[in-house]
Amino acid sequence: MHIACPLTGWQPCFPFGTRIPCGGRRIPRVWWRAGKEWLVRRAVFAFNGGMDERQTPAALPAADASVSMDHLLLAVGQAGDRAAFAQVFAYFAPRVKAYLRRLGVDAGGADELVQEVMLLVWRRADTFDPRQSSASTWIFTIARNKRVDALRREARPEFDPTDPLLLPEAETPADHRIESRESIARMRVALNALPPEQAELLRLAYFDEVPHSTISAERGIPLGTVKSRLRLAMDRLRKVLREPV
Amino acid sequence: MRLPTHHPDEALLFGYAGGSLNEASALVLATHMTYCPNCRQVVTDLEVVGGALLDDLDPEPVDDGLFQSLMAQIDANFMPRPAIQASRPPGNGAARHGFVVPEPLRRYVGDDLSLLDWESALPGVRLTPVAMTGADDGSRVQLMRMDAGCTVPRHGHEGMELVVVLAGGFSDGYGAYRTGDVAILHSGSEHAPRAHDDGCLCLAVNMERAAMTAPMDCYLSLMMAR
Numbered sequence: 001m002h003i004a005c006p007l008t009g010w011q012p013c014f015p016f017g018t019r020i021p022c023g024g025r026r027i028p029r030v031w032w033r034a035g036k037e038w039l040v041r042r043a044v045f046a047f048n049g050g051m052d053e054r055q056t057p058a059a060l061p062a063a064d065a066s067v068s069m070d071h072l073l074l075a076v077g078q079a080g081d082r083a084a085f086a087q088v089f090a091y092f093a094p095r096v097k098a099y100l101r102r103l104g105v106d107a108g109g110a111d112e113l114v115q116e117v118m119l120l121v122w123r124r125a126d127t128f129d130p131r132q133s134s135a136s137t138w139i140f141t142i143a144r145n146k147r148v149d150a151l152r153r154e155a156r157p158e159f160d161p162t163d164p165l166l167l168p169e170a171e172t173p174a175d176h177r178i179e180s181r182e183s184i185a186r187m188r189v190a191l192n193a194l195p196p197e198q199a200e201l202l203r204l205a206y207f208d209e210v211p212h213s214t215i216s217a218e219r220g221i222p223l224g225t226v227k228s229r230l231r232l233a234m235d236r237l238r239k240v241l242r243e244p245v
Numbered sequence: 246m247r248l249p250t251h252h253p254d255e256a257l258l259f260g261y262a263g264g265s266l267n268e269a270s271a272l273v274l275a276t277h278m279t280y281c282p283n284c285r286q287v288v289t290d291l292e293v294v295g296g297a298l299l300d301d302l303d304p305e306p307v308d309d310g311l312f313q314s315l316m317a318q319i320d321a322n323f324m325p326r327p328a329i330q331a332s333r334p335p336g337n338g339a340a341r342h343g344f345v346v347p348e349p350l351r352r353y354v355g356d357d358l359s360l361l362d363w364e365s366a367l368p369g370v371r372l373t374p375v376a377m378t379g380a381d382d383g384s385r386v387q388l389m390r391m392d393a394g395c396t397v398p399r400h401g402h403e404g405m406e407l408v409v410v411l412a413g414g415f416s417d418g419y420g421a422y423r424t425g426d427v428a429i430l431h432s433g434s435e436h437a438p439r440a441h442d443d444g445c446l447c448l449a450v451n452m453e454r455a456a457m458t459a460p461m462d463c464y465l466s467l468m469m470a471r
Binding site for chain 1: 246248254255256258259260262263264265267268271272274275276278279280281282285286287289290291292293294295296297298299300301302303304305306307308311312314315316318319345347348349350352377378379380425431
């Protein structure tokens with residue numbers, strides 16, 4: 001049984017059923033099937049313009065998108081790659097806008113601030129280090145600092161990594177940390193699994209301006225409960241970053 | 246050098262990483278983190294939480310022309326990428342007094358604390374205010390210097406007080422605090438801090454003014470609140 005390609009006339013060297021010289025065995029049916037499937041996948045891949053159908057944006061969960069965002073942001077930083085920056089913009093600008101809107105910025109002002117944040121992303125992209133943080137975390141810190149600067153008109157005190165006073169990490173081998181590009185996907189799963197009362201308090205710390213003592217007064221939750229819920233959430237989330245798979 | 250043993254609570258750490266903490270409290274945390282690799286790690290982890298929350302938000306479409314106008318802006322005033330801001334090396338003050346002011350605080354008070362306007366509040370206790378850059382949110386930030394063995398009379402706090410020790414140390418009913426440690430006094434709590442034998446230099450942030458408990462101390466209370 002000879003199957004030839006209808007377009008090129010190409011035939012496999014050993015069609016199904018051929019006795020091949022080595023050992024007198026036939027090509028196992030599973031090998032044959034796997035080979036055919038591979039050819040079909042390649043054809044689909046070529047038809048999609050070199051993009052794997054599984055990786056089209058619609059089919060892709062956003063968590064995986066941020067993995068490739070690391071590479072894109074790196075390309076922006078190393079080569080000033082504009083096409084890569086366009087993709088980073090398309091993914092993050094709407095999210096930074098959603099972040100600012102949650103903080104109470106009106107739609108017009110939010111667009112303006114999004115532009116400022118993305119300008120900083122472009123300018124500082126060369127300091128982005130995917131071993132230290134993922135693109136989402138890095139852009140979150142830029143957006144957060146912009147929020148403090150633009151919405152509250154305050155400086156944000158930060159420790160200085162080159163401060164002569166800085167006490168370095170202990171010499172003992174640090175506990176196992178997962179790779180930064182994996183961290184976001186895992187963290188999103190963990191956040192969605194958090195009990196609602198912990199998740200709600202946690203979101204306040206990121207999306208609201210209320211200090212925890214005010215939270216407890218406003219919601220009638222004792223201060224001790226606020227703190228213990230935050231502690232549980234913190235322990236749980238930090239563990240996610242260290243657990244082996 | 247020893248690592249700090251008293252750390253900011255989780256609400257403060259979340260607030261710092263999330264950006265909801267006010268400038269004065271953030272200054273206390275940043276100063277503590279200079280001495281505390283543990284809390285630096287916690288904040289790094291909590292920033293990952295922030296990244297995941299940002300990723301998880303429902304995207305809100307931005308204006309169609311925003312990307313084009315951004316690229317136009319980048320093209321129009323092209324500037325070389327700014328070099329990472331080098332920290333200012335500690336200046337003469339450090340050499341003269343043998344004490345280096347940690348960087349987050351150096352931006353506010355400079356590196357020679359003897360040049361500041363110290364006011365005597367109590368015998369053996371001197372204070373100097375630290376101005377924040379943001380609008381006044383009711384918090385009061387002061388550097389406090391206590392002579393060796395000196396005790397501040399028992400007093401309560403109307404709002405939360407955060408103290409980070411820069412040199413020396415002090416003890417109160419809640420614990421002994423040394424360089425890098427953060428003391429948190431919640432609203433309504435009382436204490437009578439006593440400086441250790443090597444004196445104490447600390448940064449104190451009050452969310453409300455402190456109130457002395459004994460009527461005798463009214464005068465002192467007024468002095469402290471000034």
